[in-house]
Amino acid sequence: MLDTREESDATGTCETSQLATLPERFFNRELSWLSFNERVLAEATNPNYPLLERLRFLSISGSNIDEFLMVRVAGLAGQVRSQIEEVSIDGMTPSQALTETHEKVLELDEVQQKVWSGLKAELAGAGIAVIGDEKLDHTRERWVRDYFEEHIMAVITPQAIDPAHPFPFVANQGIGVLFSLTRMADDAPVMEMVLIPSSLPRFIRIPGEEAAWISIEDLICRNADQIFPGFRVNGHGVFRILRDSDIEIEEDAEDLVRYYRTAIQRRRRGLVIVLQLQGKFDPAAEELLRTQLGLDRALIIKTEGLIGFTGLSSLCDEDRPELKFEPYSPRYPERILEHDGDIFAAIREKDIVIQHPYESFEVVIDFLRQAARDPDVIAIKQTLYRAGKQSAIISALIKAAEAGKSVTAVVELKARFDEEQNLLWASQLERAGVQVIYGFVDWKTHAKVSMVVRREGDSHRTYCHFGTGNYHPVTARIYTDLSYFTADPAAGRDAVRLFNFITGYVEPKRTEVLAVSPMGLRAKLDECIDAEIANAQAGKPAAIWAKMNSLTDPQLIDKLYEASQAGVDIILVVRGICCLRPGITGLSENISVKSVIGRFLEHCRIWVFANGAHLPNRRARVFLTSADGMSRNLDRRVEVMVPMRNKTVHDQVLDQVMMANLLDTEQSWILGPDGTYERVGDVENPFNLHRYFMTNPSLSGRGAAIASGRKVPKLSLRRGNI
The missing domain is CATH 3.30.1840.10 (Polyphosphate kinase middle domain)
Known part of the structure; x- marks a missing residue:
């Protein structure tokens, strides 16, 4: 259920008619993030998950809070020390935000301790003891002392x-x-x-039969x-x-x-x-x-x-398969197998969209591996934001350079907590003859783009990969992302313009299909939202569906409020921070917000605009993007948004990926006007989007099945119901 509850006084301090111009129309960013981590922590008590997976969620919540404290809270403390009194979009001063954040972190720590106490007892009941100063039997006591002397003392x-x-x-x-x-x-x-x-x-x-x-x-x-x-x-x-x-x-x-x-x-x-x-x-x-x-x-x-x-993540390595999720092996895309593994032939035939982790990230690596050994490939250009510690992507680029191809790598040094690893990769790439570019001083290059130029006959063809996630083989197994492959000449020409902008600061005067931030992505979103507003005002069907990790940009939020007030029906799937306040009469009563938290980390970014017909429809404008709804993504990063112009990939992204996110009930939380999230309760036809994609074939060829309702429940567009 997506419930749009109405409140006559959502903030307790003002009438909703006044709210559109007041800071109270936004939730505080830090408190919203902590609310997200509460949802992550709640999964540690989810009875539907195996014991060690619940322990893993507790560990993830700890890691999340550590990073939040080291970056966001540290930033607030720095502002307070510098006596900065500039208020955030929700009207809080740094001092106020720091105080409330500290209080909430302390509350969360108490909850974590309670969860750990319960899990520790369950682990003991399952034969996995976590000991402190308890007395051990003679054998184990001797082992502990010997281990300390041999491995720790020195x-x-x-x-x-x-x-x-x-x-x-x-x-x-x-x-x-x-x-x-x-x-x-x-x-x-x-x-x-x-x-x-x-x-x-x-x-x-x-050591011992019973784990300790x-x-x-x-x-x-x-x-x-x-x-x-x-x-x-x-x-x-x-x-x-x-x-x-x-x-x-x-x-x-x-x-x-x-x-x-x-x-x-x-x-x-x-x-x-x-x-x-x-x-x-x-x-x-x-x-x-x-x-x-x-x-x-x-x-x-x-x-x-x-x-x-x-x-605690190390305890999750305990060899107890019955206490973990059933292993899952990603499928290799059927379309490419039909071409005997020739990725370029498959892309030439038709655009391809791959959904990770259900479909293997290996296809992205193979795209570059094949390019490296293909004698007809003359150039490769690649952005690298996070590539992991043992990156097959880096290896493929090095082999391509050693094979005499022109290889350019844009290595982003400002990828937080991966700076050191990226410096190492940059050094290795340069030694192999790769032209390494570090991008802009002020802007992060966050776009996920790979471009291969291949000699075919008397001309050259450009093959592109646009991703919503990083070129990281480990996170690709747990993050849900989309990889889009195309040989569309217009996309190829735009990719060339993008790389020239990053490497030579040559700002493109225009692009044919791509929207690139910080120059034009915000304007493209505004244009699409304005079109939906115009359709609503003309009495036509008007709707926006969007999926992202965070929504904090005040201009974008206000634009969505404007659309809601015009009658545009808006459903947002925002996994993490959401500063938009939904369900307020006169402001956002046409906006619903849900968050999906489950086995996989929802990470892909999708925008869908109805374009004058009821969603889902073939005319809808569908975009994939590397950008979240944050000011940094729209104004201070190099990001890309690409339209799904091919009919097949259009329908796959809209009718399958986006719809499944809206249909999910088992892993979904609904954001209320007061900022609290509630789990979707029991429904007549429960649906788990992760289980659905794990147990169904690859995306290709399933659009008609979903549209007819044979595979999953058909989406009902009545407000308050899915």
Whole structure:
């Protein structure tokens, strides 16, 4: 059910007739993101998921919050320190937003601890123990001590905390243990710190038929007598810190590569923005940490439970298939198999759209591998935002360059937390003879484009791949994205213009089919929305369907409000942050927003415009894009939006991918006017979009089946119902 509840006073502070001009028409970005992570965390208690998969969701929620704190909350704290009082689109000052965000993070930590406590008990019941200071049987106790002596003792470095020893540097996401000791020789009190090197595993599996895991910090605490012979251990406290990890680009940076190498080092030493304390922390030790770490606007989280939930991911590797999702192997696209694996022949025949992870990302790699060894291919151009640590894409580009082809790679250094890896790839590519371009200083190149120029007869043909996701083989197995292959000459000419813009700053005067930000993508969306407004005003069917990861841009949101007020029916599938307030009479009563959270991470971006007929229809304007509905994507990044002009791919994206997202009930949450999300309840015909695509053939040839209602329930366009 997509319910558009009406409220006469949605904010409690103003009439809805006034809301269209007030900041209250927007939700706060940070609080909306935390609401998204609440939905992720809720999956850790989803009874429909196997136990280790629920544990994985808890780990993901921990990783998400860490990154959020290191970037977004660190940014807010920086604004407060700089006494910046500029309000956000929802009317909050940085100080107000920081206070509310801190409160919400503390609430979320409490929920995480409760979830972990429940999962830990369930794991024990399933024969997977996570131990702390419990007494073990003789065999396991001996193994723990031996393991500590052989693998840990020589790696850690205890350090006395006194005037003769400077306070050690604690790395970002670093975990340490402060020990309160008494030297038995003279009864002198001593405080010692043991910092846990990041090279050590966070959890260690103790051998045995029944699985048992112990955290590295608990392992160290259990063996304190080995670390401190001649001392009495009075107590200990485990702590963890997070540092400001954002990198800001200086406009006058003369050498971008050198700047980033330096900036990565600076990030490791960023200001502390979170201090987590575990257990009954000694007040003197806590005060020492507060003083020595230079806390300013930092969040202090105290807990009796676990710190650093992201480390739980290692427990998910336990070999218990019955406690995990059934393995899934992506299908190789049938269209390409029909051409004996010749990707270029398949694309020449007709445009192709591939849906990952249901269809294999290997086809994207094969596109470049075939280009590398094809003697008729003369040039390859490729954007690289995130490519992973062991990238077959990089390998294919290197082989193409070594084969004498002209290869250009646009490597984006500003891909957050992948900067170091991208510098490494850039160096390897350059050594192989690839022309490496780093793009713009101010803008990230976020577009996902691959272009192959092939000699065919007396002319050249350009083959293009446009993706909604990164060229990353690991995330392609868990992120739902679309890959669009075409040999459309107009798309090829636009791709050339795009690369010339990135590599030579040659801004295209026009494009034939692509919309490119920051020049024209926003204008294209406005044009399409305006057309729907005009259709609604003329009494024609008018509707917008859109799918994205985040919607925060105030201009775009206001444009959608304008369309709603004109009578355009709008359904948005926004997985993460959504600053748009749906279901408000006189403002957004024609807008519904849902979020899909499930086994796979919904990641593709799609826009659909009805174009004068009821959706879904053959005349609808359908676009794939690399851009989310955020100001950074529309104004400060190089992004691409490409229309689905081929009838087959048009219908596949609209009638199958987009419709399945709207039909989903089992993994969907509905956003209310007050900012809360509610799970879709029990319905007569439940539908799970992930299960549907996992258990059906590839996209090709299924459009008619869905349209007739034989494969999935037919979409009903009555408001409030799907």
